[in-house]
Amino acid sequence: MAILLSRSSRVVVQGITGRDGSFHAKLMKEYGTKVVAGVTPGKGGLFVDSIPVFNTVKDAIEKEGANVSCIFVPAPFAADAIMEAADAGIKLIVVITEGIPVQDMIKAVKFVEEKGARMIGPNCPGLITPDESKVGILPGHIFSRGPVGVISRSGTLTYEIVSHLTNAGIGQSTAIGIGGDPVIGSKFIDLLKLFKDDSETKAVVLVGEIGGTDEQDAANYIKSEFPKPVVAFIAGRTAPKEKRMGHAGAIISGSEGTAEEKTKAFTDAKVPVAKEPQEVAKILEQLLA
């Protein structure tokens, strides 16, 4: 069954005429994703790799029945593109763009929520339901279909961990890169709730990083409400302090967001934390056996 994305998802690529947008629209299509439309204001009527381009998301929905958006629009205009998609009625908005000002995101996230849509990202690699559909920039060939849900704050580190899973014969139901920015649309906990109800998903991998409290929140949720086995990895145990948010951020949450804190939270929730990426697959093999 998987979550969020399936064979029937109809994807519109916003920013399809740009360098990254056109390249990845083509790769998504090759993977099997139904890329039904592109949007670039002023370029309506063109085709990119035989995908029709429209001036607005509204047109893409009316003409091609798009229901998922993948955004490659440059950072200064990305928040507006997100709101356009939500306003037009897109219910899953995947934002690949990196470098969006955080004050823009505060407003866009609220708007998306009010429209009843879900956002993945920004600054994320996207998501994939192996053998059905991928939205974003993930390299499709490293994924394989199976019982493990993957939620990650990272991009390339996700690929690293997933390739070990695939090599070990452990496939994935859906893998989602949620992005590493301070303000993101969907957090670990939001997606864990979806995996909880997905009968295909038997276990979940969480790939976290230093900073913030999303891992701790996820650990608390798992402890009380999530019945499936979970394995975690946390990047940044040896990272320098300046990679973290300042002290005032810590006051709000009562946490510095260190790797030690996160490891402790997971351990308290009986979630094993792998010491290196390849260990994730080894732990899962035992849990799924």
Place this chain on the structure above:
Amino acid sequence: MKLLEYASKAILTKYGVPVKKNHLCKSIEEVQGIIDEFTFPVVVKAQVPVGGRGKAGGIKLAKDKGEALNIAQQILGMEIKGIPVKKVLIEEAARIKSELYLGIVLDRATKRNIIMVSKEGGVEIEEVARTHPDAIIKLSLHPYLGLQDFEAKYLSYKIVSESGVANKVQYFIKSLYRAYLETDAQLAEINPLVVEEDGNVIALDAKIILDDNALFRHQDLESLRDMDYENIEELEARSKGLSYVKLDGNIGCCVNGAGLAMATMDIIKLYGGEPANFLDVGGSSNPEKIKNAVELILRDKRVKAILINIFGGITRCDDVAMGLVEAYRELNISLPVVIRLTGTNEEKAKVILARSGLPLYGVSSMAEGAKLVCELSAK
């Protein structure tokens, strides 16, 4: 971008947030040149990018001109936590009646801006948060509406009781919020916010952190970047689209993606080595970026071996291989280089590297690479 006190106060002044009369001086001659314009006593404050200036003797009161010059001379020659003091802020002293706290910060958990106030200013707010969190009042701001007048009033009466002073605090909070929003900050902290004996409300210290992602629309703020304290290599890296942080070890790292770069540092440490740097070459890396990255790593003379760890997604492995060939052609590389290349166009990359005949240690996994580079760096 973290701003020092003087730069933060320059922004506050622009937005009408009251501060004491002050002047930034980079030499004792500059202090001599402006000191007669000040009313004494003044405070001489070291401007360094580390906390604990006061305890280290970097903030001192001077009651007359002679003392001010003496103290300035002394502070300009000192080091605070290993950082030489290159500039001081001369500021007229406040007549302190009470010290409060005011901070505006991005809260990632609620995805909103939050304002915090406390009666307990002038001490480390982290300490207050730990010992009696009730002393900090937090207010979450609506994403569209931002700070409303009634909220500023609410906050002001939480920390002062006299209505004349409360009015001034409200004006202060609103001005600071405008500064925070219009400069695209992630943090604007006033600690302490001082009520003077005559009822004036001023920012005695200030700390602002700007959102790097928003600097493109604030060209004017780029000039506030303090070149005296920025790491030259880190700045240069940024201008070339690389993200570089210098560390203390001897294993140079070159990785694509921040998460994988951190995990690479972690695994080096796990196998007993010490990373010399964090280096993320970013998503769509071209050959030039890889060459620049290697050049940057080689500048650190402590580096004894290099680990290149690339998992190609957007990044194409053949680009990385070409960049490496280029680097060997143009730079004098005598250190051992361990390379792990997998993902998009991996096969093409292997052909390029095999043809080049470069003396590389090729490995097939991250763990294998980490083990090998640790051994090589220990030789």
